Amino acid sequence: MKATSATPSTSAPVAHNALPPPSATSNARSSRIAPHSHIKGLGLTSDGLAAPDGAGFIGQTNAREACGVVVDLVKSRKFSGRALLLVGAPGTGKTALALAVSHELGNKVPFCPMVGSEVYSTEVKKTEVLAESFRRAIGLRIKETKEVYEGEVTELTPAEAENPLSGYGKTVSHVIVGLKTVKGTKQLRLDPTIYEAILKEKIVVGDVIYVEANTGAVKRVGRSDAYASSYDLESETYVPLPKGDVHKRKELVQDVTLGDLDAANARPQGGQDIMSVMGSLVKSGRTEVTDKLRREVNKVVKGYVDQGVAEVVPGVVFIDEVHMLDIECFTYLNALLESPMAPTVILATNRGNALVRGTTDVVSPHGVPVDLLDRCLIVKTDGYNREQIGKVVQLRANVEGLKLGPGVLERIAEEGERGSMRYALQLLTPASILAGLSGRNQIEVEDIGEMNELFLDAKTSATNIGADGGFDGGKMW
CATH class of the missing domain: 2.40.50.360 (RuvBL1 DNA/RNA binding domain)
Structure with missing residues (x-):
């Protein structure tokens, strides 16, 4: 790769880690763009059907419609004390669905997100962390x-x-x-x-x-x-x-x-x-x-x-990576769900059959004990095809203010189908920096190719383990 400076006075190659010249707008305040900034809701029509690409959501038609039913149940106060379990592969939009549910309920309804590993705090007990999250969601x-x-x-x-x-x-x-x-x-x-x-x-x-x-x-x-x-x-x-x-x-x-x-x-x-x-x-x-x-x-x-x-307003507790909870937390979760003032609980996991944490012989679907699993409405998230990945990438490029050259969208969608959608989205910003170093204001196909030389996706990295030049358990080949 030879990225040349934008100034005509020099034609020396620019290194990968070269800093671009300061721009006139560098002092302007820039807002942070979160991974789910483009999610504005579930994108459902008035009759509860999912629009092809509504409110920032692409695909996941069945999951969005199921979450729409849950939103109606929450609004009618008929879902308190129950749980919704989102299951699916990594990067299929489980967290996005939970955030979309919170958008649909409005900003006056408390929404308390947490990750399963947060309960292992050195300051307070595991059950106290769970109880505190439940209370903050009411x-x-x-x-x-x-x-x-x-x-x-x-x-x-x-x-x-x-x-x-x-x-x-x-x-x-x-x-x-x-x-x-x-x-x-x-x-x-x-x-x-x-x-x-x-x-x-x-x-x-x-x-x-x-x-x-x-x-x-x-x-x-x-x-x-x-x-x-x-x-x-x-x-x-x-x-x-x-x-x-x-x-x-x-x-x-x-x-x-x-x-x-x-x-x-x-x-x-x-x-x-x-x-x-x-x-x-x-x-x-x-x-x-x-x-x-x-x-x-x-x-x-x-x-x-x-x-x-x-007036009591029951909100939503969202526990991501719920398989990280142990058997004691799951037992306490059952008690919290049965309490008179209980919020709506949304759980998310990407595990199949897994050992319940804290036990040695209890294997359960999704790493969740069967007695808690029986209380849940389970919604499955599907993977994305190349066309859907392309739409998501274009949406993220618009949100981040990036311009894509001809053929770039198809190339990134191809990378997302081969690797994962998260990898495809992660290529956008580094590729834009590379394009800026080359004096261009839009991403070109060669920038994506250069990114593939610099970075690996998860599947490629996994296949390299144990191969020549790989690393496995401290042993070099």
Whole structure:
């Protein structure tokens, strides 16, 4: 390979590891592109059928339609405590399907992904890691109605009185605040503690604020747009004058998870002295939550739900590489699935018949014990043909902003069919770097050929083991 520099003044070959010249846009912020950035949903039609290439998904028609049924079950609250098992070869889209399910459910439904090997933590027990993931996948939507005073500040007058403890100096006895909305104005006589909050928020006349009647909390929304000037650059955020009355009832919706509530209650609040601060710094980052604390949190949550203040939103736990769990984790998983507040569980594995981890003689399909397997709806993912691989590669090239020359797509699709689709996708970015070093703005077929000389796919590497020049178990041939 001879990649020449883009500048006409030199024709020396450029090495593989040569850095391209800095471009004028090198200082621009670039967003990270994840492996599944192109997945936007399951890509189903209104009658539940999979579109050929909808929402970033190519192929996997049966698996997508099956996941669509599961999404409908989750939305209708009829799938809690059950499990969906995705099985298929590596690189067939199991993780993409789980992410697509989370997109279909919406961002208000908690989605907690984890890998099976995460349970082997040195800080907390295996069962604690599983329980924590399940709790983080159960949301609590709290609806609270508050009485607030909202408007533009027209007057801010602190009233002073003699300090009874000292003959010198004065203290603020109360503060008069005038608020104006589109509908009218109102004067408020507020406590001096609220005046301290006003000073802390740096509120002045002309700011739009709201004051909570019950707690006395003061929040600055922004500067009234009546004070907006004609400057091009402004440091202020201008907001319109509030509508309605100054005194109004506002409904606030807050989304938390049971895992957030557990963590907040499990972390003891020490004093403000230096020893308490140092002690909190020395402690481990993860705190193990006791079953007693979780029962207390559940009791409080149940009280909120019974009062109609809160609503439980069961989410989704996604455990990838589930065959990495051992027999103790599988047993505990059965108990978690049967608990009253259980989320939807999606499992994924690429194993066939495999030994259940933690045992010496229990061989089970997919490395999952039969009693848990019996609770699962099993969905199989299929492999991709050359045409589908080509569509996925073109989709990823569009997402990553890469240009493909004539014949490149067919060549990469051929490599993907021979090796794997992941290998085909991994060739894109290095090939684009090589094309840039050669002074081209698009990938050509010779770049893909050069990549095959530099890198091996998994199948080729496996066949080379034991051959001349290969390496096997520390023995060189």
